[in-house]
Amino acid sequence: MTLFAFRPLSLLPCLPLLFAAVPAWASEEADVAKEAAKDEAKEEAKRPKLEVELGGYADLQFAYLNHGENQNRARGAQRDSRLVFDTTRLVLELEAGLPEYGLETEVEVEFEHGGTGSAVELEYEEFGEYEQEVEKGGEVLVEELYLAKKLGRHVSVSVGRFYVAVGTLSEFYRPTDYLGTVRAESETLVIPNTWDEMGAQVKWQVPWGLRLTGQVVNGLDSTGFSSQGWVVGGHQRRFEVVRATDLALVLRADVTRFDGLSFGASGYYGDTTRNRPKPDLVQQCEAANENEVAPCGYVSAPLLILDAHLSVKKGPWRAKALVLWGHLDNAEQVSQRNARLSNLLGVLRTPVSDNALAVWGEVGFDVAPALGLGDAHEVIPYVRVDYADTQFNPRSALFDNPRFRRTVYTVGAAYTLSEVAFAKLDFSHRRLGSATFRPENTLRLSTGFSY
Numbered sequence: 001m002t003l004f005a006f007r008p009l010s011l012l013p014c015l016p017l018l019f020a021a022v023p024a025w026a027s028e029e030a031d032v033a034k035e036a037a038k039d040e041a042k043e044e045a046k047r048p049k050l051e052v053e054l055g056g057y058a059d060l061q062f063a064y065l066n067h068g069e070n071q072n073r074a075r076g077a078q079r080d081s082r083l084v085f086d087t088t089r090l091v092l093e094l095e096a097g098l099p100e101y102g103l104e105t106e107v108e109v110e111f112e113h114g115g116t117g118s119a120v121e122l123e124y125e126e127f128g129e130y131e132q133e134v135e136k137g138g139e140v141l142v143e144e145l146y147l148a149k150k151l152g153r154h155v156s157v158s159v160g161r162f163y164v165a166v167g168t169l170s171e172f173y174r175p176t177d178y179l180g181t182v183r184a185e186s187e188t189l190v191i192p193n194t195w196d197e198m199g200a201q202v203k204w205q206v207p208w209g210l211r212l213t214g215q216v217v218n219g220l221d222s223t224g225f226s227s228q229g230w231v232v233g234g235h236q237r238r239f240e241v242v243r244a245t246d247l248a249l250v251l252r253a254d255v256t257r258f259d260g261l262s263f264g265a266s267g268y269y270g271d272t273t274r275n276r277p278k279p280d281l282v283q284q285c286e287a288a289n290e291n292e293v294a295p296c297g298y299v300s301a302p303l304l305i306l307d308a309h310l311s312v313k314k315g316p317w318r319a320k321a322l323v324l325w326g327h328l329d330n331a332e333q334v335s336q337r338n339a340r341l342s343n344l345l346g347v348l349r350t351p352v353s354d355n356a357l358a359v360w361g362e363v364g365f366d367v368a369p370a371l372g373l374g375d376a377h378e379v380i381p382y383v384r385v386d387y388a389d390t391q392f393n394p395r396s397a398l399f400d401n402p403r404f405r406r407t408v409y410t411v412g413a414a415y416t417l418s419e420v421a422f423a424k425l426d427f428s429h430r431r432l433g434s435a436t437f438r439p440e441n442t443l444r445l446s447t448g449f450s451y
Helices: 002-046 185-190 331-338
Strands: 051-067 079-098 103-112 119-123 129-133 139-151 155-163 196-206 210-218 247-255 261-270 303-314 317-328 355-365 377-389 405-417 421-432 440-450
Touching: 139 196, 185 317, 185 355, 185 377, 185 405, 210 261
Parallel strands: none
Antiparallel strands: 051 079, 051 440, 079 103, 103 139, 119 129, 139 155, 155 196, 196 210, 210 247, 247 261, 261 303, 303 317, 317 355, 355 377, 377 405, 405 421, 421 440
16 A cells, blocks of 8 residues: 555656646647648549549339239130239449549449349249249349540440440430330340440440440350240349350441431340350260360351331420341250250240341320420320230241230320439230230339439
């Protein structure tokens, strides 16, 4: 006890010195902090200014259907009465740029069906089997992720993941871009919905009103081709790594010279054999060589897609139209090999047609001024017609199944507030390719935002 009482007393003479030293230490720390702040400010000044913009869109769907899901029955889908609700998608976009260097980057992440992971799905095309669908059970997708560099005023090059410049949905994919409650059924039956791939892209805005786009991207995987969805299932999403042994070339031209009117054409060409998960579509020959995967080469199955498209947004008129045709070489050999694929791959294994066709068009007229609404409002009654045939003009050995030919008539109205909030209501009547199949009716309501 004596020892502990003695030590504080012994420090009393030093207290004035300690109090005198504290301000000095504090002053030194403040100087260090100031110097650090100056250095940080200098570093900040050296960095170019980054321009950042956030955006996105969301879509909710409520539908009443008077038919069952199984279209493979003798007379098509049975009569039924059911409701379907879906948090269709939430998409978040981030754009950032360094204008003084002409650099831009864009990231787009999509959340589909309000969840992630896998789900069990009934595949009526395969005798009502239950299949584990990793892709459709709700997922998070990076649909765009690329870095772009401007070369002068009219040319830009990009590297990364971006939309394939085929069809209308590569450009008009937001809910406020089209009038229907859903994207065009015919287009999404034949090619992947908002088709994105990895590669390089060049865009050239020709001064007199012509916009040219050239892309080199990874090709499709032919194990996913089928009767029902033609090449839609070839979109590579089942594995972590995208196979790009077969590349595809995309060329697109759009005329934008006239105010409110654009039209053009695009073409896609690329092989699909060497992007299969296994090298199982090879040429058979006697010259075996155990050191080579395919000593006599692969069975070539190139895919050609051509389309012509139109978009009108002039005065009160809104319209879009598309004609898309596709051809797959050696479709029979692809089908024969696909029929022997494992169930675990999660593909349909039905024969794929040599050709497919999609045609659709919609037209609407803004009646908001006639209703006394201001410029912020658009009320557009519209009509749409879809026609799709995923077995269009097939090879003679393949039965041209009318089940895969359909026409959809849709009437409805789309309301938009300041091109941000929207609500749509429409009724669609679907007829399959033979009078023996029952027609299918659907009433849909959709709402959401786009910003």
